[in-house]
Amino acid sequence: MSLTATPEFAAHALTPPVDLLRFNTCGSVDDGKSTLIGRLLYDSKSLMEDQLEALERSADLTGGGQINLANLTDGLRAEREQGITIDVAYRYFATPRRKFIIADTPGHTQYTRNMVTGASTANLSIVLVDARSGVIEQSRRHTAIASLLRIPHLVVAINKMDLVGWSQERFEEIRADFEKFLPRLDIQDVKFIPISALSGDNVVSLSDKTPWYTGPSLLGHLETVHIASDRNLQGLRLPVQWVNRPNRPDDPALHDFRGVSGQLAGGLVRRGQQVVVLPSGITTRVRAIHTHDGELEEAFCPQSVTLLLEHDIDISRGQMIVGLEDLPGAGTELAAKICWMHPRALTAGRKLLLKHTSLTTQAIVSAITHRIDITSLEPGEAPDGLGLNDLGEIRLRTATPLVYDGYKTNRQTGAFILIDPATHATLAAGMLLPPKAIVRPDEDGDWVI
Structure with a gap:
């Protein structure tokens, strides 16, 4: 197996990256997810010398004397011994672009919660399919979760x-099988790429073994x-994280500074904007x-x-600054889809x-509407509870109003987590359904939640 880095990486190793893409890999057991990531890391020269040395030392233990690229991400001993991925592993690399x-x-069904966690912030999802096995239930399961x-x-x-002789017929057969259930899902951009993660064909650069394939390499597409x-x-959303008051008497610019800090979760904000x-419900200007x-x-x-507002108003963490157009919803009665992540049933x-x-x-689960079939995303009968790794739809009632959008509209303001108040363990990841009422001012101009 060749592990030679491509010359374009060496030529542009010092070129600063200009953009960030978050992606996850998923698929069934032994489809090659970890090996694929190892290939990307190695060929992009993103490994330190000590990582390379550790990889070579582990070759005799888990690779039969051959470097095992999967060990770059399968960091747990149990993962290496079983040859599977258990936990979510995060890795970083860069190219000139x-x-x-x-x-x-x-890939295991029992670790669905881990897959949801790793994919929750992704811009792109890579679903690996073994060319020998074709599309199986786990392929559909992970595609459905990506859609959800x-x-x-x-x-x-x-x-x-390489194990099916680089057969174009087999590639087209798998693509046709996969495309049969795509119309049921809400995914607009789908790309099919034939690869060999072990040898690197069509991973970083195009392979001469697939002259019938006219698309980009995997890295080229990424x-x-x-x-x-x-x-x-479309709509300004700024969840307030904290009120910034440096209180620096020695600096006139910071002496009376009172800013509202946070990360924009949607839209644009302009100086002078109302x-x-x-x-x-207090209005002001930026x-x-x-x-x-x-x-x-x-x-x-x-x-x-950090925004400086025209008026000194009572504002604190947990409130949200929004524009006067494309307004969000708000309320204490919520409907959501969740993935339950705890052994104790909900x-x-x-x-x-x-x-x-x-x-x-604080929140209370007022009802469990139904369990979701993970393969088809179709609702089932209302269950008595949701178990570990179950997906379902529930109703919630909160102690204070939430200002939010449906998850379909805004992934940041439409997402939440449920926490055990005793242990502070994360119990579920949730996606809010569209609000029933949009925030509007009344006839007197007062904003009412």
Whole structure:
């Protein structure tokens, strides 16, 4: 097996990356997820010398004397002994065009919660399919989860093509089988790429073994896939993280400084723009926008900003600053889809903590509507409870109003987690359904939640 890095990486090793893509890999056991990531890391020269030395030392233990690229991500001893991925492994690498954060997620059904965790922030999902086995239940399962999590881009990497003689007929057969259930899912951008993760064919550069394939290599697609338009720029959403008061008497610019800090979860904010603070309903204007790079005339999602407001108003962590157009919903009665992540089953009536953006509030599960079939995403009968790794739809009632969008509209303001109030363990990841009522001012101009 050749492990020679391509010359283009050596030539541009010092070129600064200009963009960030988050992606996850998923698929069934032994489809080659970890090996694929190891190949990307090695060929992009993203490994330290000590990592390479450790990889060579482990070759005699787990690779039969041959370097095992999967060991770069399968860090747990149990993973190496069993040859499977259990936990989510995050890795980082960069090319001249883009930098990347990879989440290597497990293939086992029993680790569905880990797959949901790793894919929750992804821009793109890579589903690996073994060319010998073709499309199996786990292929459909992980594609369905990617659709449920609103991941906008999907790559179906048909791996181990060398073991089927690089057959174009087999590639087309698998693609046709995969495309049969895609119309049921809400994924618009799907790319099929034939690869061999072990030998590196069509991973970083195009292979001469697939003259019938006219698309890009996997890395070529990752470098060029357009993600800028995936961000929600329609409505201003700034969850308040903290009120910034440096209190520096020695610095006139910071002596009376009172800014509102947070990361933009949607839309644009401009100096002079009229905004409303929810749920208090107080309107004001943006006097200045400060960032790490200095003062700006405008900022956009996902920048972190500190806003100086025209009026000194009562504002604190957990509130949200929004524009007067494309308004969010708000309320205490919520409907959501969740993935339950704890061995103790969820039952109706249970009291939990709900964390949404920068707000943490008490919540009660008022009803479990139904369990979701993970393969088809179709609802089933209302269960008595949701067990570990189950996906379902529930109703919640919160102690304080949530200002939110449906997850389909905004992945940041439509997501939440449920927390055990006693142990503070994360119990579930949730996706809010569209709100029943949009925030509006009444006839007197007062904002009512």
